[in-house]
Amino acid sequence: MEQIQITLPEQINHSLIKDLQKEIAPYKSKKFEGQSVWLDFSNTKQLDSAVAVFLHRLKEDFKKQNIELRWINTSEEVEKSLKLFSPLARAKFEAKRKNFFETIGELGYNLFNQFVESIFLFSNIGFWAIVSFFKPGMRRKGEIANQGVLIGVNALPIVALIAFLIGFILALQSAAQLRQFGANIYVADLIAIAMVSEMGPLITAILVAGRSGSAITAEIATMKVSEEIDALTVMGVDPIPYLIVPKLYALVITLPLLTVFANIIGILGGAIIGVTYLDISIYPFFKEVFSVLRYKEIITGLVKSLSFSIIILLTATYFGFKVKGGAEGVGRVTTASVVASIFFVIVADSILGLIFYFGEPAF
Amino acid sequence: MSESLIQVQNLVSGYDDQIVLNDISFEVIPGEILVILGTSGCGKTTLLKHLIGLIQPFSGQIKLLGQDLINSNEKELLNLMRQVGVLFQNGALLNSITVAENIAIPLEQHTNLNDRLIEDLVHLKLSLVGLSHAANSLPSELSGGMRKRAALARAIALDPKILFADEPGAGLDPVTASSLDRLLLNLRELLGMTLVVVTHELGSIKRIADRILFLHQGKAVFYGKLSDALKSDIEPVQRFFNA
Ligand SMILES: Nc1ncnc2c1ncn2[C@@H]1O[C@H](COP(=O)(O)OP(=O)(O)OP(=O)(O)O)[C@@H](O)[C@H]1O
Ligand SMILES: [Mg+2]
Numbered sequence: 001m002e003q004i005q006i007t008l009p010e011q012i013n014h015s016l017i018k019d020l021q022k023e024i025a026p027y028k029s030k031k032f033e034g035q036s037v038w039l040d041f042s043n044t045k046q047l048d049s050a051v052a053v054f055l056h057r058l059k060e061d062f063k064k065q066n067i068e069l070r071w072i073n074t075s076e077e078v079e080k081s082l083k084l085f086s087p088l089a090r091a092k093f094e095a096k097r098k099n100f101f102e103t104i105g106e107l108g109y110n111l112f113n114q115f116v117e118s119i120f121l122f123s124n125i126g127f128w129a130i131v132s133f134f135k136p137g138m139r140r141k142g143e144i145a146n147q148g149v150l151i152g153v154n155a156l157p158i159v160a161l162i163a164f165l166i167g168f169i170l171a172l173q174s175a176a177q178l179r180q181f182g183a184n185i186y187v188a189d190l191i192a193i194a195m196v197s198e199m200g201p202l203i204t205a206i207l208v209a210g211r212s213g214s215a216i217t218a219e220i221a222t223m224k225v226s227e228e229i230d231a232l233t234v235m236g237v238d239p240i241p242y243l244i245v246p247k248l249y250a251l252v253i254t255l256p257l258l259t260v261f262a263n264i265i266g267i268l269g270g271a272i273i274g275v276t277y278l279d280i281s282i283y284p285f286f287k288e289v290f291s292v293l294r295y296k297e298i299i300t301g302l303v304k305s306l307s308f309s310i311i312i313l314l315t316a317t318y319f320g321f322k323v324k325g326g327a328e329g330v331g332r333v334t335t336a337s338v339v340a341s342i343f344f345v346i347v348a349d350s351i352l353g354l355i356f357y358f359g360e361p362a363f
Numbered sequence: 364m365s366e367s368l369i370q371v372q373n374l375v376s377g378y379d380d381q382i383v384l385n386d387i388s389f390e391v392i393p394g395e396i397l398v399i400l401g402t403s404g405c406g407k408t409t410l411l412k413h414l415i416g417l418i419q420p421f422s423g424q425i426k427l428l429g430q431d432l433i434n435s436n437e438k439e440l441l442n443l444m445r446q447v448g449v450l451f452q453n454g455a456l457l458n459s460i461t462v463a464e465n466i467a468i469p470l471e472q473h474t475n476l477n478d479r480l481i482e483d484l485v486h487l488k489l490s491l492v493g494l495s496h497a498a499n500s501l502p503s504e505l506s507g508g509m510r511k512r513a514a515l516a517r518a519i520a521l522d523p524k525i526l527f528a529d530e531p532g533a534g535l536d537p538v539t540a541s542s543l544d545r546l547l548l549n550l551r552e553l554l555g556m557t558l559v560v561v562t563h564e565l566g567s568i569k570r571i572a573d574r575i576l577f578l579h580q581g582k583a584v585f586y587g588k589l590s591d592a593l594k595s596d597i598e599p600v601q602r603f604f605n606a
Contacts, residue, residue: 013522014474048522048554050476053483081553087483088490225503325503328459 004032007040014050024058028065036068041078052085118318124240125317129248132241143246144253151212151247152254156261159207163262166199167191167269175278184278188288191270196293197300197356200263202349205308208255209341213316216247217337220320221330248313255309256302263301300356307352308345315341366429367392368525368557369414374423376413383409385581387423391525394551396558396571398589400603401578407561408452410578411527414559415449416440428524445473448523452530452561454514456502462513463489463498469520488516491546493539508534512543519550525557526550532564544570565604577603 004027009016027037039055047055055071062069074082098106132138171187178186220243223229232239267289274280319337323329369391377383383406391397399407412418413425416432425432430443456465463485470481489495492512502510515531531547532540544567550556562568568575568589575592577585579599585592593604 014476017480018475046553046555049487050470050474050480050484050522053487054476054480057480057483077553080549084491084549084553085487087487088495090483325501326458329503 003036003038005038005040007042008044010043010045012044012047012051014048017051017054020051020054028062028067030065033066036070037062038070038072040073041071041075042073044078045075047078047081049081049085052082053087055082056086114322117322118314121318121321122314125244125248125314128238128241128245132245135241138238138241139246140242143243144250147247147250148254150215151208151250152258155208155211155258158211159204159258159262160265162203162207163195163200163265164269166203167195167266168273170194170199170266171270171273172277175273179278184274184280185284185288187270187274187278188280188285189292191267191274192289192292193297195263195266195270197297197304198349198353200266201259201301201304201308202345204255204259204262205305205312205345205349206342208251208258208309209312209315209345210338212251213312213341214334214338216313216316217320218330218334220244220317221323221333224321224323225326225329244313244317247317248310251309251313252306255312256305259301259305296356300352303356304349304352307348311344311348312341315344368428369559370424370426371414372424374410374413374420374425376409376418376420376423382421382581384413384420384578387578387583389576389583389586391557391559393557394555395573396547396551396560397574397576398568398572399559399561399576399578400563400568402599405578406581407578408529411449411529411559411561415444415447415527445469445521446524448518448521448526450511450515450518450526450528450531452533454502454510456510456514456517458502461499461501462494462505462516465502465513466517466520469517473521484520488520489513491519492516493542508536508539511535512539515543522550522554523556525559528558528560528562530561530563532562532567537566540564540567541570547571 006023008020012020024037024039059069071082128138171191174190175184175187178184178190220229223243229239232242271282271285274285275282316337319333319340323333325332367390371390372388374387375382375385387410389397399410401407409418413420413432414427416425416427416435419433427443428446430439432440435443456462457468463482466485466488467481470476470484474481476484486495486498489498492515494509494512494516497505497509497513502513505513511531511534515528518526518528526547528547531543535543547558547560548571551558558571560571572589574587575585575589576583577592577597577600585595585597585600592600595601595604
């Protein structure tokens, strides 16, 4: 039996592994089967953990090829390093993979769980929204006003800007068409109906979902991951009436008000086009606006914005409580919450739109 | 190799106008374990942050591995940092990735080892700190003491020349703490690692410390051998060891 001997350098660290590999790998071939390769450590004083692991794995690989890799002349230190830094059996940590049916099953199970969870949460919020109306002591002091300012007052500038631009552009786009028929005055009808029953509630809700829905989710999620919610519970304070219900009240009050504000600004934006581009004077424009707006449009807008406010709050709260992990979890649920609440707002808008369009109102 | 690895001279530092460290001088020689002691809030973490160049002092000199930290630019600092491992007081694991991925970061960034070997090393380091079973957990799913140990595994991933550890034993039971101490001693013996450790555990101090740096009200009131510290008649030091 022949043997090959390789002498190792004095200090071996991870940067030398590539070279070692090149030097030793050629012996791991059929040609050397049944022989033995000796690694001589007589010069070696120190080796780091990466090298130790590498050597252990090398030995295993050689063994599979029926070649013996032997470490010789190891000092006590080197011996100890090789012992301390010996890697675990691979089977111990290689992850078990899920099969297709497990994945599907898990997905369905999670969906069902989320559904049940959300039903529980929503009924909880609904219950406390009514009960704590008569027990103001259960709510955080000054929270409704505080949230009203955050959600409503602070949003006025951006809502005004967007509503104005929407009204303005809507009027501009339709002006060219209406002109062809000499139907200039109908731009007032178009703007009034479009703003009040559709655009006003929708864009306000989308803005508020982005601004305040995200803030609510982030606040609840942060409180949850830093165990503040648990702390409240342990102090005997139910977080739903204490934290969530005031936000619900604030949203239900402010979103319709913001919507009315958006409607007015939007119609003003349309009026500017009417006056400057379509030669309608101010008075007939607004006379037309008021004559075309009936209860139906106003009720549509109001019902929509009330529903949107509840949708935004429930979505934001659901995602806030759903947070997992630490700070990065907060970011994840916040994004998910905004996307979901805009989606639900638009779905609800379509459904309500259809109901009000086909449902003949009693008034 | 008798050159000292860390040299601190007349370090004065603090936050805004509050002075936390006032005229601190000491050095760390290769292969020793220096333990920094002091009451909570006295500036131990602040001192560690100076030693790894994270914050700049008001005045004084700091040399790490022969390089002047105060006048180094960012690139030089980053290069220097490859040779040191740091265990932060709160662990500082990246929360969005698993424990194993956290430990793989320095290995992937600073070595040219192949993926299999990196995977082996990650699991080896985890088993050294007794966390083999937690490799695929997220940091938020670990207990406080486990997070600390995972962070230690990351700090020693590259077998650093110097390991800075801010309270490695905090929140650990005595058995785990003493096995961690044994690991630190082993690393020193086998890799010639030098350690700068902040700890309050008396048992731990007696097991690992070669020298003690005792901070009190911004001053280094004691700096010397452990055996001398135990016999010291300086008031805060005496009070600490007899508490
Ligand atoms: N980022 C900061 N900004 C302002 N002051 C700080 C900051 N970090 C620490 N300090 C102050 O510096 C002092 C020392 O803090 P440091 O964290 O270094 O204490 P420590 O000795 O590590 O305490 P502990 O044992 O509790 O960890 C404290 O008074 C603290 O208030
Ligand atoms: Mg500290």
